[in-house]
Each structure stands twice: as structure tokens, then as C-alpha cells.
Amino acid sequence: MNNKCLLKKTLLATTIAFASQHAAAAGFQLVEHSATGLGRAFAGEGAIADNAAVGARNPAAMAMFDRAAFSGGLTYINPSVDAEVHGATYGDTGKAKDIAPDAWVPNMHYIHPINEQFAVGTSVFSNFGLSTEYPKNVGSLGGGNTDLMTVNWAVNGSYRINEQFSVGAGLNVLYADAELNRYIPPKVPGIGGRRAIKMEGDGYGYGWNVGAIWEIDQNNRIALTYRSSIDTTLEGKGDFLGEGLTNTSAELDIEFPDLWELSGYHRVAPKWAVSYSVLRTGWSSFKELKATSSSCKVGNGVCFEKEENWKDAWRYSAGVTHYLNNQWTLRAGVAIDHSPVKRDDRTLSIPDSDRFWYSIGATYAIQENMTIDAGFAYLDGDQKKGQEVESTGFGNVEYEFEAGGDAYIFGMQFSYWF
Template identity: 80%
Template structure:
């Protein structure tokens, strides 16, 4: 088996480039940091400040709090994704077939706290996830490009805000990201179906974020936020059949993308408000995947050039303040894919997707609320082609069609001290 083909093309997504159709947002991004935000498709997140969860999106908005606030929530992501794979090689007849429900369900928790120091300064912290999820293909379907891949990340943010005057506030923070990943790839059944590659590892990365808030008046607000990219080195162990190596120490460098967001909130009537967001994710920084080890030829176990592009997300939401106890929400969003159609693969069959969301808040008392949100993500099936090379035999071509929908449910508890 050719090393570069097995460890450069076969590991299309390696430890982090998950089957992005199955993440909650485009690429392998997650945006589920709040059940409140889910109810309006995360429209206007940097400007609304319903509860302490805003600290995960815009540190400047913490200036709107005149008392300490706490919020914690849990999202459940239920993908419904299938794939159909056809192998063109006569030597590989058992590598074709249908793969059902290839994206496992996932639970995504979050927790936030904001503490005003005085009438100008506030500090806060948030723990949530920006990237993740997984895929699991049967071993005998698209073996070299499928397999299973899993990524889990945790982002810990420490933020501060400063109120310049009644209208303008700014904020900044630092982020610590922990990533843990595992992936496996298999030889086609005609080659015995043995595991060709196993990798697992974890690591930390560090970044920063900035935010600004313009309170035009109590009913109208605009926000601009930026979250830096984070470079992370995953260190762990791997088995590489092509190298004849097991339990090999290796490293993989990855740069998680930066984020820009413009958001707004406008109370257009006593009981109605509109919100919107434009989010740009800098996926063009995802240029290559390269695993290195002193025990691999030229210190390179594999290297794969990626061709992702920056992606945009557009969302619009409406909020109805029904009465003192109930607040209702709805929203829609368009999430553009960062993966060009000509580079779509079995592990990354990404496509544009549409969000349709609803949600509600119930005020148990003046300083205590519970939230629930639901979103349906509509993603169309897309076709693609992937070519793998087997030494002494030639190319094995996988033609495939993959995709599906996803359902997100979230609950949240918030308290003001």
C-alpha cells in the first residue's frame, strides 16, 4: 500500500475534519452555546443579552448587566444522515453499499457567569464548545475514506467589559481550547478489512476575542465581535499499517478558524423585536493536515492539502414578549458550506443548510428563568467522488451520495443574583 495514498488521501479528514454535514453548523463548527439563542436561530446573539450566555458571543455585552448572572444549558443534536457508496474497482466488490445513520447523536453542554465589578467594569467566564461531533461508517463501506472519526473540544473563555458611556461598551477575553480526537480507517474487504490506520491524541490551544456594543437607545442595539483563530497541536499515538508501525508517537498541527460577527436587535413594538446576524468563519486558514513523527519518512506520517474557503452564515429572528412570564421566539438561517463541491469527500460531504427554529422562555420568578429551543436543519444530499491508490493495483474510485437533516433540542436555566 502506498504510504502517501494511505496516509495522505485516505485520511481525508483525519482527527478533526469531521463529516461536516453532521456537525450542527457548516464545516465542523458548533454554535450551540444557548437554548435562548437556538430559539431564534442564533440571530442577534451579540446584541441581545437575554442572559449570561451572551458572554460566549460578545464580551462587551456584559456591560448591560447590573447584577451577577448565571446560566447553564444542554443541547442534544440528533442527525439523520445516510450515505450510498459505489466502488469502481472490480477487485473491491465488497466496498460498496449503503451506510445508514452515520452521524451519532451528541450532547453539548454550556455554562456561563457574569459579575459586574462596578457601573463600568464587568468580568465573566464561559465554558462551551465551538467544534466537534463524529461519523461512523460500516467497515465494509467506503473503507479507505469512511471508517470512524470523532472530535471533542472544550473552550474556556475569561472575559472583561468596559462601559465607555451610556451608548458604547467594549470587551475582550482570552480562550483556552482543549481538543481530543480519534480516528480509524480500514482496508477494503478484498484486502482483508484490517485496520489501516488508528490515531488518537489531544492538545491545547490559546486565542483571544474582542467585542463592541452600540446601544443606540434602549430598543436598538448593534454589536461587532471577533474571535481569533487557535493553533492546536494534538499529541498522541497511532498505528500505521503502511509504515509497519504500531503505537507510534505522532503530532498533528491544526488551526481552528477565526470568527467575525455583526449582529443587531431592534424592538419594533412594545411586544415585538427583530434580530439578525451575519457570521463569517475563516475556514480558508484550514490549508492542510500534516502529522509528523521522527519514526516516519522525512518526519511526515501524512500530509494532505485542504481547499476550504471562508463561509458565511445569515440569520434572522423574531421575539414576542407575550407577558411577564412568557417570551416566544422563532428564527431562520442560511449556513453556507466551506467545502467546494469539487473537493467534497466521503468524510466531508458538506452542503449548505437551512435552519428553522422556535423557542420559549418561562420566568419562574423575576430573577429565574428556564428556556427551551428546537431547530430543524435541512441539508440536501450531495454527490462526490474520491480516489484512493493501492500499490500494484491502481486507483480505487468511490462515487457517493451523502447527506441528510438534523434536529437540535436545548434547555437552559438562568439566574440573576
């Protein structure tokens, strides 16, 4: 069996698609860095600066703080995603229920003003991740199980130019850890049911971000931010059935996309404010996924590779904030998150679709310098049909399928001003 052919589509589908089906944002992106933002569908995140969590979105907004601030929170993601394979060359059809496990996503942020012009801060959160678990006998070459976890550590600084304009910049260190398993369809003679691929590894990547904020007046501000793409090489061990290799060293390269965001905040009445964001994620930079090892002889060192046709994706959000009284602040928001996967490129492992967000949230001020936030969002995703062909050493394996689902996101956060 030609291992390079066997893995031509399978592995990308596992390393990437696990999240593309079930990550909170389209593609395999996570945006859950703040329970406060969750309550308004993350509308206006770069411009509002409710608490220290803004440092993860716009370093320039740290200039708005006149005292040190801390925020820490935890988000719970509960996906409800099902898949069904209607047709398969080797009969590995059937239903796969709840293929996306629940996930907990923590975050932590700190901002420290140095003087009236300079501030520094740090944030720890996750940009990308989640996982899928399929039964071994359903869509075996496109199913299996996959886990991808990332942690982003950002160190930022800001500078206030004058009363209206501030800028900021920072460095990002991203740690990624991935594991995947893929299986031969049970009815393939001689090797059915065996594991075709196992790979696990981790690695670091480095990037940067910049931001600017225009404080038009005390009730209106607009922000623009950019976060660079990050190239990451995961180094680890792999088993490749087609090569007859077990526990061999291998590398997997992933380029995480860049992000542009325009956001705004406008207090239109003493107790009411509106916010909005336009976020572009540069998924078009995700050109291929390739695993290499000097032990893989069939592919001249390439254990598998797959070209992708993803496109840049846009997310639009709008929110409203109601300042009820000195203790309570209420929020709501909506968003549409466009998929980076083109219709003709949708596969069993990547049945990505547009997502619609509906969010509510609230802040309770325990005292003047201490608050607790709670947020909830319902993500509505469509069921999508698709068809794909896996080229393998034992012939083409074709799948016809339908997959998709919804998700529920809950967030809690504690904030303190020193």
C-alpha cells in the same frame, strides 16, 4: 505499501469530515452555546444579552448587566445522515445508515459586574466537534470511525465607555481530543479488512476575542465581534500499517478558524423585536492537515498530509421575539449556513452542503430573577453526489457516492440573576 500515499486523503477526511457532515453548523463548527439563542436560530446573539450566555458571543455585552448572572444548559443533537457508495474500485460499496451518532453539548456562563464601568465573566462551551461511524466494508478508506471533541474556556472583561458604547475582550483556552480508524477495502489481496490507520491524541490551543456594542437607545443596538483562530497540536499514539508501526508517538496539527460577526437587535413594538446576524467563519485558513512522527521513515517524518481548498463561509440568520407577558417570551428564527467545501472538492468523507435552519423557542420566568429556556431547530441539508480517488500503494482507489441528511437540535437552559 506507501503509507504516506495511503493516508494522503484518508485521515483528513476522518478528522475533519465527521463533523463537516453532521456538526450543527457548516464545516465542523458548533454554535450551540445557548438554548435561548437556539430558539431564534442564533440571530442577534452578540447584541441581545437575554442572559449570561451572551458572554460566549460578545464580551462587550457584559457591560449591560447591573447584577451578577448565571446560565447553564444542555443541547441534544440528533442527526439523521445516510451515505451510499455506488461505485468502488475494490467493491466496498453499500449503504451506511445513521453514520452520525447523537451528541450532548453542555454550556455554562457567569457574568459579574464590578462597578458601573467594568464587568468580568467566564464561559465554558464547545466550538467544534461530533463524530461519524461507517461500516468497515463501505467506503473503507474514506469511512471507518472518527471522533473529535473540543472544550473552550473563555475568560472575558468589558468596559463601558459611555451610555452608548462598550467594548470587551477575552482569552480562550481550547482543548481538543480526537480518535480515528481507517480500514483497507476487504477485497485488497493479502491485507483486505485490516486497519490502515489508528490515531488518538489530545492537546491545547490558545486564542483571543474582542467585541463592541452600540446601544443606540434602549430599543436598538448593534454589535461587532471577532474570535481569533487557534492552532492546536494533538499529541498521541498511532498505528500506521504502511510503515509497519504500532503504538508510535505522533502529532497532528489542526488550525481552528477565526470568526467575525455583525449582529443587531431592534424592539419594533412594545411586545415585538427583530434580530439578525451575519457570521463569517475563516475556513480559508484551514490549509492542510499533517501528522508527523520521527518514526515515519517513508515520508521523512510525515506520516500523512493533505492540502485543503476550503473557503471562508458565511451564515445569515434572522429572528423574531414576542414578549407575550411577564412570564412568557416566544421566539422563532431562520438561517442559511453556507458550506466551506467547494463543489469540486467534495469527497466521501466531506460531502458538506448548505444548511437551512428553522427554529422556535420560549422562555418561562419562574420568578423575577429565575428563568427556564427551551429551544428547537430543524436543519435541512441536501443529499450531495461526489467522486474521489484515493492514491495508495496498491493503486488508485476510486469512489462514487451520495451522502447527506438532516438534524434535529433540542436545548434546555436555566438562568439566574443574583
